[in-house]
Amino acid sequence: MARELVTGNNAAGYTLALAGEANRKARGAICGAYPITPQTEIVEFLRDFKFTKGRVVAVESEHSAMGVCIGGSLAGARSFTASSSNGLSYMTENVFAAGYYRLPIVMIGVNRTLGPPWNIWTDQGDTLALRDAAWLQLYTESHQDLVDTILLAFRVSEDPRVLLPALVAEDGFVVSHTQMVVDLPEQEQVDRYLPPLDLPHRLRGKGVTVGGMIFPHDTERHRMEIQAAMDRVPQVLAEAIDEFEKIFGRRPHGTLSAEHTEDAETVLIACNTMARTLRNVVKRRRERGQKIGLIKAKLFRPFPRQDYMRAVGHAKRVGVLDRNHSPGSGGIFWTEIATSLREKPGLLLQDYLVGLGGGDVTPAILDEIVDDLNARTAASEPVWKEVLS
Amino acid sequence: MTTAPVIPPEARCDGILRPGNTNCAGCGMSIGLQWLEQALDGERPTMCIPACCGIVTAGTFPTSAYGVPTVACTFASAASVATGVSSVYAMNEEDELTVCWTGDGGTYDIGVATWSAAAERNEDLLYICYDNEIYGNTGGQRSSATPQGVKTSTTTAGKLEPKKDIMALVAAHRVPYAATLSVAHRDDFMRKVKTARKMKGFRFLLMLSPCPTGWKSEPGDSVDLIDTAVRCGLFPLYEVYGGRRYRINARPDGTPLQDYIKRQRRYKSQTLDLDALQAQIRENWAHLETMARAFPAPEL
Ligand SMILES: Cc1ncc(C[n+]2csc(CCOP(=O)(O)OP(=O)(O)O)c2C)c(N)n1
Numbered sequence: 197m198a199r200e201l202v203t204g205n206n207a208a209g210y211t212l213a214l215a216g217e218a219n220r221k222a223r224g225a226i227c228g229a230y231p232i233t234p235q236t237e238i239v240e241f242l243r244d245f246k247f248t249k250g251r252v253v254a255v256e257s258e259h260s261a262m263g264v265c266i267g268g269s270l271a272g273a274r275s276f277t278a279s280s281s282n283g284l285s286y287m288t289e290n291v292f293a294a295g296y297y298r299l300p301i302v303m304i305g306v307n308r309t310l311g312p313p314w315n316i317w318t319d320q321g322d323t324l325a326l327r328d329a330a331w332l333q334l335y336t337e338s339h340q341d342l343v344d345t346i347l348l349a350f351r352v353s354e355d356p357r358v359l360l361p362a363l364v365a366e367d368g369f370v371v372s373h374t375q376m377v378v379d380l381p382e383q384e385q386v387d388r389y390l391p392p393l394d395l396p397h398r399l400r401g402k403g404v405t406v407g408g409m410i411f412p413h414d415t416e417r418h419r420m421e422i423q424a425a426m427d428r429v430p431q432v433l434a435e436a437i438d439e440f441e442k443i444f445g446r447r448p449h450g451t452l453s454a455e456h457t458e459d460a461e462t463v464l465i466a467c468n469t470m471a472r473t474l475r476n477v478v479k480r481r482r483e484r485g486q487k488i489g490l491i492k493a494k495l496f497r498p499f500p501r502q503d504y505m506r507a508v509g510h511a512k513r514v515g516v517l518d519r520n521h522s523p524g525s526g527g528i529f530w531t532e533i534a535t536s537l538r539e540k541p542g543l544l545l546q547d548y549l550v551g552l553g554g555g556d557v558t559p560a561i562l563d564e565i566v567d568d569l570n571a572r573t574a575a576s577e578p579v580w581k582e583v584l585s
Numbered sequence: 586m587t588t589a590p591v592i593p594p595e596a597r598c599d600g601i602l603r604p605g606n607t608n609c610a611g612c613g614m615s616i617g618l619q620w621l622e623q624a625l626d627g628e629r630p631t632m633c634i635p636a637c638c639g640i641v642t643a644g645t646f647p648t649s650a651y652g653v654p655t656v657a658c659t660f661a662s663a664a665s666v667a668t669g670v671s672s673v674y675a676m677n678e679e680d681e682l683t684v685c686w687t688g689d690g691g692t693y694d695i696g697v698a699t700w701s702a703a704a705e706r707n708e709d710l711l712y713i714c715y716d717n718e719i720y721g722n723t724g725g726q727r728s729s730a731t732p733q734g735v736k737t738s739t740t741t742a743g744k745l746e747p748k749k750d751i752m753a754l755v756a757a758h759r760v761p762y763a764a765t766l767s768v769a770h771r772d773d774f775m776r777k778v779k780t781a782r783k784m785k786g787f788r789f790l791l792m793l794s795p796c797p798t799g800w801k802s803e804p805g806d807s808v809d810l811i812d813t814a815v816r817c818g819l820f821p822l823y824e825v826y827g828g829r830r831y832r833i834n835a836r837p838d839g840t841p842l843q844d845y846i847k848r849q850r851r852y853k854s855q856t857l858d859l860d861a862l863q864a865q866i867r868e869n870w871a872h873l874e875t876m877a878r879a880f881p882a883p884e885l
């Protein structure tokens with residue numbers, strides 16, 4: 197294991213490359229690559245990597261990038277790509293197709309605001325818009341979390357009990373373009389962690405049509421099978437983490453990370469780098485004796501409702517920090533969490549829309565949010581917590 | 586009491602097109618797919634088929650009228666999915682043929698960027714467009730392959746614009762091979778598929794595909810209509826090597842354009858201008874003959 201100072205994007209590119217290379221004794225690796233800020237360095241890294249058996253195809257659009265991944269995956273290769281923002285929305289049709297074909301493709305979504313108007317800074321709205329595409333979604337808080345989660349994503353996606361694609365989200369710029377010291381895996385470790393891919397429904401010369409026409413009842417069954425596969429994810433993920441620890445010597449977070457929640461009266465929930473800022477705010481308040489905890493949200497699809505029920509415990513007030521906005525509704529994490537906690541009587545659940553478009557969510561802003569939450573006697577519609585920076 | 590049609594036991598079910606598919610009677614695809622199978626001499630390609638009549642041909646899950654591995658792709662994605670498939674076959678040293686089988690909608694319209702990029706990268710694909718000059722699957726709307734003067738559900742008075750010259754567009758990519766196919770010229774069809782098969786890289790075949798449903802023609806007329814289209818000069822049979830070297834395979838024999846037009850009710854429109862169409866055909870031929878003289882492909 198090498199400890200190195202790397203950017204988030206280089207760490208992600210490196211990890212994808214090693215995962216692809218690990219399939220060299222099976223049917224190889226394939227990537228459809230197309231640039232968009234702040235993701236571009238990932239596909240550039242992949243383009244320069246010397247795969248024993250693999251190809252990075254520099255295509256003309258994200259729609260085709262996912263098309264190449266789909267074809268390559270159906271032919272049995274380990275497939276991956278990365279995109280952001282409008283790239284993801286342009287790709288959308290084939291993102292759904294990959295989910296419905298049940299292909300274990302891994303994609304890095306480097307979170308960036310959707311436009312126009314154009315804004316390159318981080319906002320989770322781009323990946324969350326793909327939440328219904330039959331993909332796993334995992335949100336990561338740091339460079340290390342990103343690297344580890346990419347490996348977990350391949351392992352879980354390719355598990356015969358799951359066979360669904362996975363999207364791993366990282367914050368644009370805050371992670372993608374900053375450097376941190378990261379424990380980078382060795383090829384030999386990744387080889388052990390990711391067994392050769394043997395896609396059960398890959399093209400094998402038989403006369404079948406993959407993805408052809410289907411009647412309503414078979415469609416229902418198809419969707420029910422996808423749901424059943426989603427339902428198996430938490431268990432498969434838990435096993436993947438155990439195995440990860442054996443090979444890499446650390447334990448990445450699972451569906452979520454509940455911190456100081458046992459006796460907490462106030463709990464805040466956030467994903468990505470906001471969760472790290474929140475951790476510091478909670479720590480300082482804890483030192484002052486406040487009964488406050490946090491939940492770092494990681495797995496968004498499937499949404500681990502039971503884990504939220506447990507993690508929130510006996511808290512009286514829960515605040516959700518949403519760096520995304522579903523116009524006409526509110527924060528997307530909030531609606532999911534509200535569904536999860538619907539059977540907690542008397543709970544005050546408040547949504548805060550904060551850091552939209554990449555505004556810098558500082559500890560001071562989070563402190564204001566915590567104060568607001570603690571002072572509340574009732575929840576309101578989502579609060580716009582503007583960030584003036 | 587009616588009895589269900591029985592598929593004869595001697596019918597081949599491991600070829601490209603199995604018996605018992607749902608193509609309309611007289612559909613050009615039925616001939617094209619069978620001839621493709623025969624020209625490939627029993628080789629079993631992987632088919633990438635976007636949304637179009639050609640994927641309806643496959644039938645409903647779990648049946649498949651395609652007897653070879655087939656991927657139903659999203660509308661614009663045949664050439665990108667096929668790029669992924671053929672790349673993985675190649676890296677595993679499998680000499681498998683990957684075929685894109687697409688309608689004109691997937692080729693002239695929504696899929697242009699995708700195949701153009703695959704052509705520019707010279708992907709190892711056999712791309713075949715069966716051109717019925719209409720969106721058949723969605724009930725008969727215009728495409729940019731629809732000829733001037735043709736009525737569709739979105740050009741109810743008749744289309745104003747002439748058909749897009751897709752062969753010129755493909756040739757401009759300087760791909761190894763591009764050729765037109767007629768379902769009335771079997772030997773020519775066979776030779777072109779075999780020629781394409783022997784080559785590597787992006788190979789493009791354009792087949793004028795009779796569509797009685799969309800053309801409002803008689804199913805039994807399909808082959809003769811295409812024969813007439815070739816004879817009157819409307820659909821030239823030719824090949825382009827490397828995007829530059831031309832070979833003409835059949836020349837107009839004086840058959841009147843009317844013989845083609847009058848048997849299709851889609852041409853009963855206000856915008857049909859026969860003289861203009863005839864002039865266009867003359868110009869197309871002048872251009873083609875000039876190219877074939879100036880940049881000839883080697884004699885066969
Ligand atoms: C992105 C997208 N837009 C629209 C459609 C609807 N659609 C399916 S097939 C088709 C037309 C196909 O026409 P063509 O390619 O000419 O093939 P044909 O049906 O005539 O064989 C359309 C518009 C679709 N499936 N996907």
Ligand code: SF4
Nearest residue numbers: 609612638721796798
């Ligand atoms: S509508 Fe036309 S192209 Fe489609 S199956 Fe019928 S004849 Fe063939």
